[in-house]
Amino acid sequence: MNPLDPKEFRRQGHMIIDFLADYYQNIGNYPVLSQVEPGYLRNLMPEFAPLSPEPIETILQDLQQHIVPGITHWQSPNYFAYFPSSGSTAGFAGEMLSTGFNLVGFNWVSSPAATELESVVMDWLGQLLNLPKAFLFSGSGGGVLLGTTCEAILVTLVAARDKMLSQIGRENICDLVVYVSDQTHCAVQKAAHIIGIHPKNLRVIKTTKSSSFTLLPESLSSAIQTDVQNGLVPCYLCVTVGTTSTTAIDPLGPLCMVAKKYGMWVHVDAAYAGSVCICPEFRHLIDGVEDANSFSLNAHKWFLTNLDCCCLWVKDPASVIKSLSTHSVYLENSASDSKLVVDYKDWQITLSRRFRALKLWLVLKSYGVVNLRNFLRSHVEMAKTFEGLVKRDERFEIFVPRNLAMVCFRLLPSAVAKISNGSSKTEDVANEINRRLLDSINGSGTVYMTHAIVGGVFVIRCAIGATLTHTTHVIMAWKTVQEHADAILNY
């Protein structure tokens, strides 16, 4: 047995490439949302691992027959759920190379190219975003590639906590307060819990429809003042540029102004919307970032790098390193001692790390900045098209103004009135009917969308950005929505 025999590697590698190329070719034929029932696979799989080897041909048949039906096809052109997981040939190629080299770049010496390429591409992307020099290695900051935004938030939250505790004393950890809005990603709540923030000190500030579910500086300010009066210590604010439910854009500049007064750490979570800020016309969304401490986006959401690839920039890497560095004798080396190199293990939660920079490098080189900008713009244009279609059907409403490539819409209470049996709780009925509409759409397998509930209202989210999606798919998606609405409303 030679598990890395180059000849066999080549043979099987080519087979997998063909399997996947065929998959992409036929992806439109699969139901987008898998229609299997809980437990379907356990019944199909043997109880024990096989004692003897199976040929790759058999394994791929097994995959096609048993696994693929249980897959929800995130790369389908008819995928409009959550946010996309943005895949591409370049992203795939980068991940293949990373997996093939299979190196572990925890520090510089363990593979210098892994560290250095990461620093280079993070500066490249930071420049494209027009981030202040203070966030770049070419300035006084720097960037790191993590798996997900959850990690970016955990990393910055620990740094913020320790910075504050070094001033007020470690025993006062229960006094620290973390600020979010009711639209902030649950990652912040989870990270705050993990690092020992007292549950009563996660301050969730209410947003409303009238301000498009953005966090208002005056609401933040008033929450902070109350906390300070109660002897608590403001520690960390997460500002979201493109919330998950409705892509709301928190007003970054004014929020930073409030936070600055209290010496809090401000993190900008631009997981979804960050990528599009490489287009000059969208850059204003992150105006004010110069006053934040850290900024992150998920390149796997809208920058073609395949899962997983979160880009985090920090102004003060030393504060992160102070919190997350470890010393192990067996990792000592003269390059680290020289302080001339970056050791990324001290910028993240884990020690081991994959060579993620390759895929970002390949995406930037394979497509080039001009094409990338136009590609992102094309998703926004498709969303405009979808928005226009919704607006033309008076049974529906666009629930919040569309910001980027996601449209939040619903059947209006007035449209569902005739099947509400004169119920006075029209909004409740509308929620129920919209939920039924969404289930009906997704049950068809034709498209996949998901929902949000904001301000008590159930809305359907159509998130455009799957790489294979074209305008034709968007138009078809709307037709599907209408057909299912017809069926439900005529029931």
Add this chain to the structure above:
Amino acid sequence: MNPLDPKEFRRQGHMIIDFLADYYQNIGNYPVLSQVEPGYLRNLMPEFAPLSPEPIETILQDLQQHIVPGITHWQSPNYFAYFPSSGSTAGFAGEMLSTGFNLVGFNWVSSPAATELESVVMDWLGQLLNLPKAFLFSGSGGGVLLGTTCEAILVTLVAARDKMLSQIGRENICDLVVYVSDQTHCAVQKAAHIIGIHPKNLRVIKTTKSSSFTLLPESLSSAIQTDVQNGLVPCYLCVTVGTTSTTAIDPLGPLCMVAKKYGMWVHVDAAYAGSVCICPEFRHLIDGVEDANSFSLNAHKWFLTNLDCCCLWVKDPASVIKSLSTHSVYLENSASDSKLVVDYKDWQITLSRRFRALKLWLVLKSYGVVNLRNFLRSHVEMAKTFEGLVKRDERFEIFVPRNLAMVCFRLLPSAVAKISNGSSKTEDVANEINRRLLDSINGSGTVYMTHAIVGGVFVIRCAIGATLTHTTHVIMAWKTVQEHADAILNY
């Protein structure tokens, strides 16, 4: 621009496969440890990201010319550093498929197959390790695939912390104590810091050479008693099966007996040695696991899955879920509500997750259990060979008894005496000469080994387990060591 055009995907995919197959074919020709200087790449790379696309052919040339020289070749047959990153065609194929499907399996509904296959393979592997049913889904526990051991430790530590704080009150977080030995991986210290354990409450228990650097139950017991007398609360013990420095095997059973008295959470970190426990003759290394709360191993270290793939089993998933679950309206779905499914987002730090189960499934099916056992055994045999060679050269000693496939050795103080200029600090001189020997070996590029310092003694670690390594490479590695020793001692 169509970044997922199946035709172009196929063309480029085949090119990358050939690139990597060629790489494996020629890997023995590269210096194992990259010989570049800090900053080498920044000078070679343009200052800005390219505006226009570059063809894949140019990018691969760039990769070969600029990136590959900065890579430390972890897949080289002459790689004996740290622990291996265990790659294989099956592991690679699994990662390709995962990257190709590019789905995000945070909960069951987001891709049922991803969740269900993971549960199945974790039960398969758990059975192979003869883990008690209490750790398996077919019993009352369950397993999850994470990135690294650092995550496994963070996950279990948070669960342990919250379990204890629910009894003693959240405000007493500063009283919790975490127990490790001075050989425990620094991941525990880092995780303890992250979750808010007071730095003075990380109890690092000394080990000695006389007990092969294992954690002694009586030392643990005495440390705990002192803490309890001081009003502190024992919370978590990490037992290591195969330490990083010397592959020491902590006595799991007796340590659990001590911990049990205090209601502590016991985690077994078998990152390296866990995989080999699928061989019946090594299973005794984890005897006593039935009394632990959680158990983890890194399949990317010695189970051919490529980076990253940490397998974590827990006896009481509910305690982990209680600490790590989040609720987001936009993730609500009827499958989750039914409680019939696993939502792995609540078993880990992050929300998004890759479809890692595919590679473990492919490894198990492609090679079969019998071959896998023999493959692991072959590494242990090669280590025996290396050990035998060291023993035959009386200038050297095996510093601690070899347990598995790693040999800790050094030039003896007596051998370096003649160049110590009659210094009375023979041990210091020996350390210095062994360090110089290691630098000399690694500077040659012929092999790559790393060091540890245990009990004040600098030792060279020869960790065997890179997939392409054969006995001939091990013999050549020893010859390299001898040649460099000759040169240094005759200086």
